[in-house]
Amino acid sequence: MNDYTRRGEVLPMTTTISIAEFRKDMRKLLEMALSGREVICFDAKSRDRETCSFIKTGLLQDILKAYSFKPVVFLDDETMTHNIHLDELKLYAYADTVEEATEQLIDLVIDYISDYIDRLGLFLNVPDRKEQYPYVLRISHCQNRDEIKRLLFGSN
Template sequence: MLTVNATDVRKDFSNIIDQAVHQRPLFIKRSKDYLCLSNLATIESILSIYHFTAETELEQDGSYTITSNEMDLVENGNTEEEACEKLAESILEYAQEYYEEYSLWSKAPNRKKHIPYVLKAIILSDVKQIAEEIQKDVEQG
């Protein structure tokens, strides 16, 4: 792997940041640790293959229940749009909580697969944008 030593990063920090932001992601080695330094546009591009998907069910009372396929989140609303917006709010709230406790949740076997979705939600950081990203399949209840 093409890496830059952490010592060299410290010596020329501003230039390294400029390279990572304007040229290409950089891989940095510190002892036995490896990390990637990149701008958010590149991360967004990497995460573009990940989509929030959900199953929407029309309930007998006329309300809609929407269930995330990627995370254990379920919401209900009077309309499909309301349910979707509530799910988007839950996704963003979950992502923020996950990120705050990243060292715990990223190691949990049943939550590790949430990482790309958590990062995508945090980068989007807007309920309306997240709601627009949710791809729904509707089931009749």
């Protein structure tokens, strides 16, 4: 039993600091975050008291692996087109071949992610678009088309 539990208080699980403290020792806080600790920063002068988390990118990417993509690929008998539905982002492609539909879907994904990030203020205020945020974040870490393709259709 330590001092906190003896006093009936909640253990401090995170490191919470003000902007002023953050500015004073950014290097130390960066090292803390790189060691795996979440550093939460707040603006003491701000009315809404919103906070921001500083977290190691590799750990964030590990967390985001829980948000996997499951594209549905099928042939439409009437139009004889190959369709691919990516329900996670509400994006749909259809073309004469699977290869064309795949490339179309990747184009749609790239355009959508770019639009989403440019207009975060809008999308984070629309409930069914806000829930796409982890998927958007995951794709935004991809460096190129091939990586996006592996993420959507591979085993990532």
